[in-house]
Amino acid sequence: MSVSAESPREYFAICEVEEIPRGGARAFDLAEPDGEGQKPFRIVIARNARGDHFAYRNACPHQGVWLNVGSGTFFDETGALRCGRHGSRFDLENGTCVSGPCEGAHLQKIGVAVVTGDVCIHGVTLVEDDRAWDDDDTMDITVPPG
Template identity: 40%
Template sequence: MAPDPDRRIAPLDAVPADTTYLVTLRNGDDDPREAVLVRTDDGVAGWLNYCRHLLDVRLDKGSGAPMRDGELVCANHGAYFEADTGYCTFGPCEGATLEPVDVSVVDGDVYLTDDDYAFVETGGIDDGSAGPSPTSNFEF
């Protein structure tokens, strides 16, 4: 069965190997939610774009989340999350897991396969704020 073209997120080549790819999704009639796509050894994984330490902190603030040795890094708290499992291996939320968003790669394209969400657009939610993004509390 061919994938639904309305659920196509991006070409696989658009998902970088060293950071994240930000998208906006919608869960039913709820407000839009941000998610990130990350490269893994097996393809691509999708996670809601919120740190498990404080859920109002985004991992990807619009220019890609930092990654170190195959793990997503929360620049605010220094938490490390395995890219393929979402499991936090270090930081204030150690042992927690990012909220998954099911995606799959078919014929060189990434598709949203999570029935709980609809694809809205690439990029983050435009909240109308033009102010500076939060600064990191963690130094590398």
């Protein structure tokens, strides 16, 4: 029996395009398999001024905290994607830390595409059942100043 190395790409619809404004970002609290159970899979989807989408695991490469820890926002006063714990700043389009304690490290990028009006992620395995934990109110939509 032969098994194809190619498997169909699975897309997970996360939200509608209009739910994230240009220049904005939104956190999503998803779940991924963990042995027989599941564990949190927290992501952020951000849009640049042109409207392109970028998705990352919402975990700072420095100490693993949510980028929006503290203030609940993803952007600093200049509009740069940044971590709320120690202020590392990231290139929105490739996830590279451009300044701060983890300079040169990278956010974990997630494949993202717009499919018939929905923002979808791919290249990941998700648990689509109910999550076993509560939402946190810092996981809200944020829009940079200006």
